[in-house]
Amino acid sequence: MIEFRSVGKTYPDGTIAVADFSLIAPSGRTTVLVGSSGCGKTTLLRMVNRMVSPTSGSVWIDDLDVATTDPVALRRRIGYVMQNAGLLPHRKVIDNIATVPRLTGVSKAAAHVRALELMDLVGLDRAMAGRYPGQLSGGQQQRVGVARGLAADPNILLMDEPFGAVDPIVRAELQQELLRLQRELHKTILFITHDISEALLLGDQIVILRRGADIAQAGSGLEIIARPADEFVAEFVGLGGERQLDIRRVGDVEIVLDGSGRPLGQVSARS
Amino acid sequence: MNYLTQAIQWITDPANAAGANGVWARMAEHFLYTVVAVAVAALVAVPLGYLVGHTRRGRGVVVVTSGAARALPTLGVLTLAGLVLGIGLAAPMLALVLLAFPSILAGAYAGVEAIDPVTVDSARGLGLSGWQVLTRVEIPLGLPLLIGGIRSAFLQVVATATLAAYVGAGGLGRFLFLGLKTQDYPQMLAASLLVVALAVAFDIAFESVEWLVRRVVPSGRREASA
Numbered sequence: 001m002i003e004f005r006s007v008g009k010t011y012p013d014g015t016i017a018v019a020d021f022s023l024i025a026p027s028g029r030t031t032v033l034v035g036s037s038g039c040g041k042t043t044l045l046r047m048v049n050r051m052v053s054p055t056s057g058s059v060w061i062d063d064l065d066v067a068t069t070d071p072v073a074l075r076r077r078i079g080y081v082m083q084n085a086g087l088l089p090h091r092k093v094i095d096n097i098a099t100v101p102r103l104t105g106v107s108k109a110a111a112h113v114r115a116l117e118l119m120d121l122v123g124l125d126r127a128m129a130g131r132y133p134g135q136l137s138g139g140q141q142q143r144v145g146v147a148r149g150l151a152a153d154p155n156i157l158l159m160d161e162p163f164g165a166v167d168p169i170v171r172a173e174l175q176q177e178l179l180r181l182q183r184e185l186h187k188t189i190l191f192i193t194h195d196i197s198e199a200l201l202l203g204d205q206i207v208i209l210r211r212g213a214d215i216a217q218a219g220s221g222l223e224i225i226a227r228p229a230d231e232f233v234a235e236f237v238g239l240g241g242e243r244q245l246d247i248r249r250v251g252d253v254e255i256v257l258d259g260s261g262r263p264l265g266q267v268s269a270r271s
Numbered sequence: 272m273n274y275l276t277q278a279i280q281w282i283t284d285p286a287n288a289a290g291a292n293g294v295w296a297r298m299a300e301h302f303l304y305t306v307v308a309v310a311v312a313a314l315v316a317v318p319l320g321y322l323v324g325h326t327r328r329g330r331g332v333v334v335v336t337s338g339a340a341r342a343l344p345t346l347g348v349l350t351l352a353g354l355v356l357g358i359g360l361a362a363p364m365l366a367l368v369l370l371a372f373p374s375i376l377a378g379a380y381a382g383v384e385a386i387d388p389v390t391v392d393s394a395r396g397l398g399l400s401g402w403q404v405l406t407r408v409e410i411p412l413g414l415p416l417l418i419g420g421i422r423s424a425f426l427q428v429v430a431t432a433t434l435a436a437y438v439g440a441g442g443l444g445r446f447l448f449l450g451l452k453t454q455d456y457p458q459m460l461a462a463s464l465l466v467v468a469l470a471v472a473f474d475i476a477f478e479s480v481e482w483l484v485r486r487v488v489p490s491g492r493r494e495a496s497a
């Protein structure tokens with residue numbers, strides 16, 4: 001469980017990135033933070049592994065106030081997938097993925113075997129193991145970043161727009177992979193995205209944020225779509241737009257139309 | 272043209288080559304002075320530069336002092352040091368170390384400073400300690416600029432090491448000052464040519480080292496092929 005207790009962050013230049021934020025991200029579940037650019041998502045995420053220290057409040061992992069932990073040890077047991085991959089340019093793909101296991105004393109051979117398996121998992125050709133990050137596309141780099149975040153088999157995963165730079169097909173594959181992984185391994189995941197569809201797909205709990213990390217609504221996808229808290233949320237999730245659907249009866253079947261009247265599919269017959 | 276052929280004759284004359292006062296011995300001295308001066312300067316400047324680059328503290332102080340050190344007239348430093356330390360090797364070594372210092376310091380800290388902050392941030396985010404960030408990320412990625420700084424230090428020092436003879440030490444400057452005293456211009460020219468040859472040799476050596484480093488430590492920019 002990750003718990004934010006009334007955290008706030010004002011950067012030295014006076015920017016209030018997070019005003020007053022409280023949330024519980026339950027163990028074994030995926031909590032998705034969504035919100036427009038600059039609303040404080042990355043700042044919140046980085047408080048968990050102490051890459052940012054809150055200027056007020058505290059962050060807890062189970063019964064542990066993270067402020068009392070050794071940051072280096074803390075970070076090694078939390079998987080962190082960075083917004084822009086953040087690979088080490090002077091290390092080969094395989095060594096980038098193996099970084100944390102190597103730091104925690106896993107032998108090079110074992111770490112490399114694991115790294116190759118993870119490359120399969122994120123859909124990277126093993127032939128790329130010997131390349132340097134500069135020789136990969138943005139989407140490939142991001143997948144290396146995801147593999148690196150999983151390498152030490154951490155219980156907590158912080159994922160900052162991990163699929164932002166991959167094409168829609170690969171993105172859909174990676175999303176399915178994450179869902180499958182989550183069904184098997186039950187990690188506690190904090191996931192950031194701009195994409196409400198991705199949030200609805202992956203999130204057990206979805207947190208919609210306004211500027212200053214002000215929670216507009218938190219709940220399951222079902223709850224949010226069924227009862228958006230206000231205009232802002234309704235607008236944000238696309239109710240009133242492409243997610244405002246219509247059902248029309250044609251003969252003895254019911255079909256679903258999207259916001260602009262295009263047919264999406266049939267309602268399955270319930271017997 | 273006449274001087275030049277005479278100078279080359281002087282260099283190739285076997286009578287000038289051997290012995291404690293011969294071309295080879297003086298060349299070796301000159302080489303040694305240069306290497307020792309740069310090494311001593313590097314011993315202090317490299318850790319200091321990395322410290323400043325890593326902590327991002329004291330950058331202003333470093334810029335100002337190394338700028339001031341660059342502006343010092345080496346001949347003046349040498350004379351002053353000579354007055355204090357007397358005739359011999361100590362004074363020219365001090366002057367040469369001071370000459371080498373700023374370039375190396377600048378190379379060391381600029382190398383660290385030029386690294387993409389995202390790279391350092393991600394290394395910390397993975398759980399590298401401060402020391403590991405320094406040794407595994409900042410030092411290897413800063414290497415090309417550091418080597419550039421050491422390279423320019425070498426070139427400055429190899430040229431200026433001729434001044435060692437001005438206060439009674441050895442090196443190729445001996446021939447220069449001797450030639451000046453006896454108005455033996457071919458000998459002066461020959462000495463200068465030898466210094467130039469040494470400088471070129473150093474430069475070629477560094478070119479190969481830089482080439483090697485580029486192979487071993489990719490800059491992080493996109494490269495042409497896999």
Ligand SMILES: Nc1ncnc2c1ncn2[C@@H]1O[C@H](COP(=O)(O)OP(=O)(O)OP(=O)(O)O)[C@@H](O)[C@H]1O
Binds near residue numbers: 036044083
């Ligand atoms: N180091 C910093 N110093 C000053 N201001 C900062 C710093 N980091 C972030 N900010 C500011 O804090 C606010 C929140 O930033 P944050 O990176 O958390 O946003 P975000 O929700 O992750 O945005 P995006 O979706 O664009 O990644 C922004 O206004 C940003 O400009």
Ligand SMILES: [Mg+2]
Binds near residue numbers: 041083
């Ligand atoms: Mg962000």
